[in-house]
Amino acid sequence: MKTKPVKKRAAAPRKPVQPRKPAQFWQLRLYVMDKSSKSITAFANLKEFCETRLKGRYHIKVIDLLKHPQLAKGDQILAIPTVVRQLPRPVRTIIGTLSDTENLLVGLDLRSSV
Numbered sequence: 007m008k009t010k011p012v013k014k015r016a017a018a019p020r021k022p023v024q025p026r027k028p029a030q031f032w033q034l035r036l037y038v039m040d041k042s043s044k045s046i047t048a049f050a051n052l053k054e055f056c057e058t059r060l061k062g063r064y065h066i067k068v069i070d071l072l073k074h075p076q077l078a079k080g081d082q083i084l085a086i087p088t089v090v091r092q093l094p095r096p097v098r099t100i101i102g103t104l105s106d107t108e109n110l111l112v113g114l115d116l117r118s119s120v
Contacts, residue, residue, distance in 0.1 A: 032056070032064040033093035039086045040072050044103050048087035051104040059116060091115075 036052060038045035049068060056064045069077050071086060081090045081099070091098040091114055100113035111117055 029063050030094045032060050032091065034064060034066045035081065035090045035092060036066055036068045037078065037081070037083050037086055037088045037090070038068060038070055040070060045087050047103045047105070048089070051110075052089060055104065055107065055110055089114075 034052065034056070036049055038048065049066075052066060056066065071078050071083070077083075081088075081097075083090075085101045087101070087103065089100045089104065098113060098115055100110065102109075104110050
């Protein structure tokens with residue numbers, strides 16, 4: 007009785023292990039005018055939002071335009087309070103007290119990133 011030699015199958019190539027993407031760091035600037043009620047509300051809303059969605063991955067820099075009016079020109083600030091997302095790119099701008107979470111998600115373009 008003759009037997010046929012068994013052909014060894016080549017092992018299926020393994021997919022390379024994809025390293026996890028490092029979490030993106032968010033750099034935000036909040037432009038305010040002194041300690042107005044709208045400015046305080048905007049900061050509180052932004053801080054709460056970031057703690058909920060970006061815990062440990064964000065930095066908020068508050069810029070008082072009464073003390074540093076020249077900084078408004080760089081980010082083309084026309085109204086206050088205004089949030090400017092510096093990182094990740096592209097730069098995004100939102101005007102207002104940031105009380106509407108849905109608008110904040112869309113404005114900061116967080117739907118596709120988080």
